[in-house]
Amino acid sequence: MALARISALVAQAAHRGDEVTLVRQSAALVHGFDTWRTPPTTQIARSHTSGRGLGPDVSVHTAPLAADEIVTVSSTRATGIVPTVIGVARFGSVADGIVVLDRALRAGVPREALAEAAARCARKPGSRQARELVLLADDGSESPWESWTRVHALALGMPPPMSQLQIVAEGNVFYADLAWPEWRVVVEFDGYMKYRDHPGLDDTEILLKEKEREDAIRAAGWVVVRVTAKALRHRGLFEARLRRALPPHAARLLTPRPHLLLP
Structure with missing residues (x-):
């Protein structure tokens, strides 16, 4: 359902000649990653904040993206895996962040690459949470619920x-x-x-x-x-x-x- 909504939005934007880039959980879904929850809106980045013409179920972010942070997945522009995962870890809940981080490690993304990306966000919103979650992530988790169970154990002090x-x-x-x-x-x-x-x-x-x-x-x-x-x-x-x-x-x-x- 979420992917269908995302595809419809991308097609609508392309028809209008509007270039959008999927970010955060929306980008994670396009990359085939598990997510803890699917936001009610499609998350995109564009050069201006207005979501006019794209419908009410769109969240627009204007943080600048470097060219090397953007990839094309099935004809859809999205942030690459590392910036996508760190974006979720910064701006999502702990559950949102740990689920995508676990999935990234399981997919073979080096922890060092994630740690470096989180470090580059120092003093920016959500950077502290992202750095902590990178350290707590585990490539052995086989489902979002296993990831969240582990977080509960860690919260207890285990x-x-x-x-x-x-x-x-x-x-x-x-x-x-x-x-x-x-x-x-x-x-x-x-x-x-x-x-x-x-x-x-x-x-x-x-x-x-x-x-x-x-x-x-x-x-x-x-x-x-x-x-x-x-x-x-x-x-x-x-x-x-x-x-x-x-x-x-x-x-x-x-x-x-x-x-x-x-x-």
Whole structure:
């Protein structure tokens, strides 16, 4: 739906002879990146602030773009991957930023390139958030919800986890979403999602497979914390579950970062 809206806007602008460049989440979508949320407006940059003639669902930004920051994706002008990602990290929420940063690292974008781009924005709006999120990004995240689960753990004060840690249990190999080997704690987001795309499995079989997986990991000496979207929306629920899973001495070592969960 969002891509269709973006394509229609680009076509409309071209028909008028108006050159626009997609930025931020709109550019991220064109690059094929996951986004945490899709803004209700298409985000563009142009030489003047007026969105006249482009409709009410357009946000116009006038920050100057260097020629090397602009690329063409499927005949559409957009900021390149690095400026796109840093733009989201600067001006979006923490969830918006961490999701696209994780996706960029997973796509092979060097962290150094992202860090350098964030550093060039020093003393500009959003630069501090962008620099922090570049450091917290993780190429092991396999979905936006995994990224957001990790942010919740970091906000609680947990050290950065290992993503997709290999665990051998009962003759099988499993990959944990988030793990803290020093405390033998694993956090798994909504196990149903791991199997729902497997052909031939109904809901009952999916739940059974997930239970067998968790039982095997627990039998190998790990504490498994299950988390769902509902638990993340009720912040205290996930925090309580994670704290209960930690050894007593670990809870005293946490350094909370509540600003990561600010709107």
